[in-house]
Amino acid sequence: MSRQPHSIDELQDIVSRLPSTRNEDWKYTDLASARDISSRWLAAGRESLSLALQDEVEAVTHAIDANWIVIANGELQHPVDVNGASRLDDAPSSDTALAELNAALLKDGLRLRVEDALDKPIGILMIDGTEDASVSQAYVEIEFAPGASGEIIEYHASKGDADQYANTIVSVAVGDAASARHLRVQNRAAHHVQTGHTSVSVGRDANYTMSGFDLGGGLIRNDVIIDIAAAGAEVSFDGLYLAGEGQHIDNHTRVDHRVGPARSRQEYRGILNGHCRCVWNGKAIVHEGADGTDADQANHNLLLSEKAEIDAKPELEIYTDDVKCSHGTTVGQLDETSLFYLRSRGLDKRHATQVLTHAFASDLVARMPVDAAKEALATVVEHRLAELLDSDPDTFS
C-alpha cells in the first residue's frame, strides 16, 4: 500500500482537528502550541535543516549497553543491524486526529519482532533537532512472539532552540506467555512539545512491565493504553515525572480488563517545582465478564512550589462484581518532621530537600525493569532532580 499524498489544506485540516480542551480527555492540556508549530511548519514548506546530533546520540547509546536503533527527525538511521527489525512504509490509519497526523506525515516506521529470549536490550532512540521550527513523527510496532522475552528501551531526546513538536506512536503486542520489559525515558529539551501514544496488548499468561520517566520537555502528553484480552496476564507499570519551571506534563493511562483473572498495577509519582503543571489521569475499566480482576492504581505528588499545580483523577469503571480494585492518590509536601530531623543534623534546607525528594523518586528507579539502564538512568534522574530544585529560587528562600 503506498501512502496517500496529502495536500497542504488536508494536512492543515488534520492539524486544526487536534484535540482541544473542550474534550474531557484533554481538559487540562492545551495543544495550541502543537497546532501552532505544525501549522507554521506546514506553511513554511515542511523543510527544516537538521542539526548535528552525533554527540547527543552517543551520549545515550554509550551510556546504556543495548542494541540501538536511531530515528532522527523522524528518519530511520542506517544501518539498522538489529535482528527482527525492519522498516515500515505506513502507519495504520486511525480515527484520532493525532494518529491521522502521524500516518499522513510519517517518513519511516519501524517494526520489531522479538522471536525468543533477547540476550541484550533493544534500544530505540528517537531524537529531534532542527535549525527552524519542525514537526516529526515516529511510529514503532513491537511484537513479542509467544513465549519470547526481552527488554526494550524507548528513549526520547531533542536538541535546539527552535520550536519542535514530536508526535510518536508505539504499539506493543505481547504474545501468549511472553514476558516484555519496557523502559521509556523522555528527556527532551526544555521547551519542546511531544504527544506520545503507547498502546499495549497483553496475551494469555503474558507479563508486561513498564517504567516511564518524564524528565524534560515543555508540553508533554503521554497516553498509555493497555488492553488485557486474555486470562492470566500480569501488568505492572510505573511513572515518574519531574516538572520544573514552565513544564507541563500530562500522563493519561487506561487499562482495559476484558478477561479475568488478570492483574494490573500502576504507580505514578511526581515532583513539581516552579511554575509548572502536571496531570495524571489513571483509568481502569473492568468489562463485563472480567471476573477475577485485580486492579490497583496509585499516584503520589510532591508540590514544592506555590506556582505548581497538579490535577489528578484516578478513575474506575467496573461492570462486574468479582473484582478487587483500588486506587489511592495523595498530594502534599515533604514531611516536616523528616526535614527537621535532617536540618537538626546540620543539612541546609536545599540539601535536606534533595535527600528527601531523592528518596521519593528512587523507589521507582529501583523498580525499573531494564537492569542495563539502571545506573545511567539513576544518574540522569539525580542530575535532573538537582536541576529541578534549583529552578525555582523561591523554594528555599
Place this chain on the structure above:
Amino acid sequence: MATESENIESLVNRRYEHGFVTDIATDSLPPGLDEGVVRAISARKNEPEFMLEWRLQAYRQWLTMREPEWAHVHYPKIDFNAISYFAAPKSDEDRPKSLDEVDPKLLETYDKLGIPLHERARLAGVAVDAVFDSVSVATTFKEKLSEAGVIFCSFSEAVIEHPELVQKYLGSVVPRRDNFYAALNSAVFSDGSFVYIPKGVRCPMELSTYFRINAANTGQFERTLIVADEGSHVSYLEGCTAPMRDENQLHAAVVELVALKDAEIKYSTVQNWYPGDENGKGGIYNFVTKRGDCRGANSKISWTQVETGSAITWKYPSCLLRGENSVGEFYSVAVTNNLQQADTGTKMIHIGRNTSSTIVSKGISAGKAQQAYRGLVRIMPQAEGARNHTQCDSLLIGKECGAHTFPYMEIKNPSARVEHEATTSKISANQLFYCRQRGISEEDAVNMIVNGFCKEVFKELPMEFAVEAQALLNVSLEGAVG
C-alpha cells in the same frame, strides 16, 4: 447455594412499598413552558415584581443553555413541554393553621409511609414543613421557633414576608445560570423551604421537610434556602418518598445554604423516590443542585445523604469553603438496584486559608444498576494549609451491575494535603462464611456486612433519620444481596 439464590430472588422481587397515589384533586397548569407559564406561576403566588423579574431572566438564560450530557447515565430525552410546571392541592385558599386542620387524606399518606406526622413531630420535637406537591400545607412548631427568632416557612411565604432576606441570598450560592437544571428551577420553582437562623441562635429543634411528588406528570421544582447568621447552628432534615406510577417524573430542585462567621449547618437527606420497576419503567429523574457556601470564618457545612430511590440521580452537594478555617463535609450512602442509575458525589472548593473537607462516599450497586461517584476537590492558590481526605468505597452485588469512580483533584497550592482512597469489591465469600459458621443466617450476615460498610455515614445522621435510613436500606438493597 440454592436456598441462597431463592432467598435473594424473593428479596429482589420485593415491590416498592411506598408506591400509591393519594387521590386529591390538583389545580395544575397545562403542560408546556413559555414566559406565560413563568408569569402565571409568579402571579398565582402573588409574588413581588423582583421575583417575577428574577424568574424571567432565569427562563431566558435557560433557553440559551444545553442539557448536560457528561454524566454516566442514559435516559430518553426529556420533553420539557410535556411537563406541567405547577400543581397545588385544591384546598389552597384556606390553608390549615395546625395539623388538625390538614386534609385527613394527606395525613393518611404520611401514615402509609410509616411517618405519622403529628406523632413524629411531638415525639421527636421536629418542626415539619411538609411539601405536598408544590405548596406547603402544614407547618408546626412555628411559635416555638419564632420565640427563638428562627424563620422557618415555605418559600412562597418568605418571598412575601421577608423579601429583603430572599433578595439578598437567593441565587447567591447557586446563580441562575449555574447549570441547565438550576436555570430551569430558577424560572419555574413552585415552592420549598426557607430558613433563617439569627445571630448566635442555636435552633431549638431539628427542622424537617417531607417532600412528596404526587400529581402524575408534574415535575417538582423545589427551592430551599437556608441562611445561618453569625454564630448560629441548625440541623435540617429532608426526606422523601413518592407514589408509584409509570411515567418518568422530572425533579430538579435547588438547595442553597449560606453559613456566615462561626455558623454551622447540618443538612441530612434520606431520598427514597420511586426508582422505577424491575424493568426500568417509570421512576423519578432526580437532577438536583445542592450547594453550601461557608462564607464566614470558622463556618461549617455538613451534607449527609442516604440515596436509595429515583430512576436516575444527578446530584452533587457541594461546599464553597471561603471563610478561613471553614469546614465542609460530605457523607453519602447511595444504593442502586434493578435498572437504577446514579451519578453522584460532591465538590469541595477550597478558597480560604486552613480550610478542610472530608468526603466519605459509600456506593452499593446491585442488579443491573450503574452507579458513579463523581467528585471534585479544588485547592485554589490562596487556600494556604488546605486539607482534604476522600474515601469512596463501592460494594458490587451481582454480575451485571457497575460501579464507577471519577474523582477530580485540582491542587494549586503546595501547602495542601489531599488524599484520595477508593476501593471496589464484592462481599467476600470468606466474610460470609465466617458469619455463617457462627450460626448467623445468610440474610443477617449480609445485613451486618452492609451495615458495617455504611456505618461511617449512618453515624453522621441525626437519630431521627438513622432508623429510617436503615429501614430504607433493607427495602432497596438487602433484596439484591447475594
